[in-house]
Amino acid sequence: xxxxxxxxxxxxxxxxxxxxxxxxxxxxxxxxxxxxxxxxxxxxxxxxxxxxxxxxxxxxxxxxxxxxxxxxxxxxxxxxxxxxxxxxxxxxxxxxxxxxxxxxxxxxxxxxxxxxxxxxxxxxxxxxxxxxxxxxxxxxxxxxxxxxxxxxxxxxxxxxxxxxxxxxxxxxxxxxxxxxxxxxxxxxxxxxxxxxxxxxxxxxxxxxxxxxxxxxxxxxxxxxxxxxxx
Ligand code: URA
Numbered sequence: 297x298x299x300x301x302x303x304x305x306x307x308x309x310x311x312x313x314x315x316x317x318x319x320x321x322x323x324x325x326x327x328x329x330x331x332x333x334x335x336x337x338x339x340x341x342x343x344x345x346x347x348x349x350x351x352x353x354x355x356x357x358x359x360x361x362x363x364x365x366x367x368x369x370x371x372x373x374x375x376x377x378x379x380x381x382x383x384x385x386x387x388x389x390x391x392x393x394x395x396x397x398x399x400x401x402x403x404x405x406x407x408x409x410x411x412x413x414x415x416x417x418x419x420x421x422x423x424x425x426x427x428x429x430x431x432x433x434x435x436x437x438x439x440x441x442x443x444x445x446x447x448x449x450x451x452x453x454x455x456x457x458x459x460x461x462x463x464x465x466x467x468x469x470x471x472x473x474x475x476x477x478x479x480x481x482x483x484x485x486x487x488x489x490x491x492x493x494x495x496x497x498x499x500x501x502x503x504x505x506x507x508x509x510x511x512x513x514x515x516x517x518x519x520x521x522x523x524x525x526x
Pocket of ligand 1: 394395396397399476477478479480481493
């Protein structure tokens with residue numbers, strides 16, 4: 297890979313900006329300043345831009361314990377989940393699917409479009425498990441109604457899903473699709489209201505219990521393989 301391309305890939309900056317940085321002497325390869333933008337580099341080289349070592353891996357995969365009050369957006373706003381990550385990753389990463397601002401739990405982030413597509417496309421839709429807290433008790437009939445698939449307020453129909461009561465006014469729902477505000481709208485359709493929503497797992501991968509809200513970690517190669525096969 298060319299040095300300017302490696303810098304662009306690792307930082308999310310434009311190729312031209314990176315080429316200029318190389319020409320101006322801001323980039324080192326294995327400790328030495330290199331000013332030729334087309335110098336070939338591999339992942340075995342240590343490339344630094346303005347003193348910061350670049351991550352030359354082709355793709356990045358993270359799980360985040362999303363805290364309430366954060367937004368799934370790539371816009372650089374105060375509330376963006378990306379603000380929980382170091383700046384060097386912010387231009388690369390995007391969210392795999394979306395969670396509402398008040399929803400907590402497992403959020404995957406990557407820069408791998410194929411990975412995102414496999415997990416989110418309607419064809420492959422990976423199971424997503426939510427712990428739901430409700431304003432009112434949920435009856436067994438409500439569970440069966442939701443499980444069979446229902447018609448939402450705008451006429452959209454939901455696919456069959458699994459609903460397990462976990463308390464008088466709480467349940468676990470496993471969905472294999474991802475309509476806008478789906479869990480909240482499904483519960484509204486049986487005259488209830490979601491008061492707290494937490495995503496426990498995606499594609500069989502549970503949220504790491506060691507991650508407190510706001511913390512993240514990289515996925516292991518085994519976890520990436522598991523999700524890629526979903
Ligand atoms: N369903 C919702 O209503 N909200 C979410 O954040 C996720 C699923």
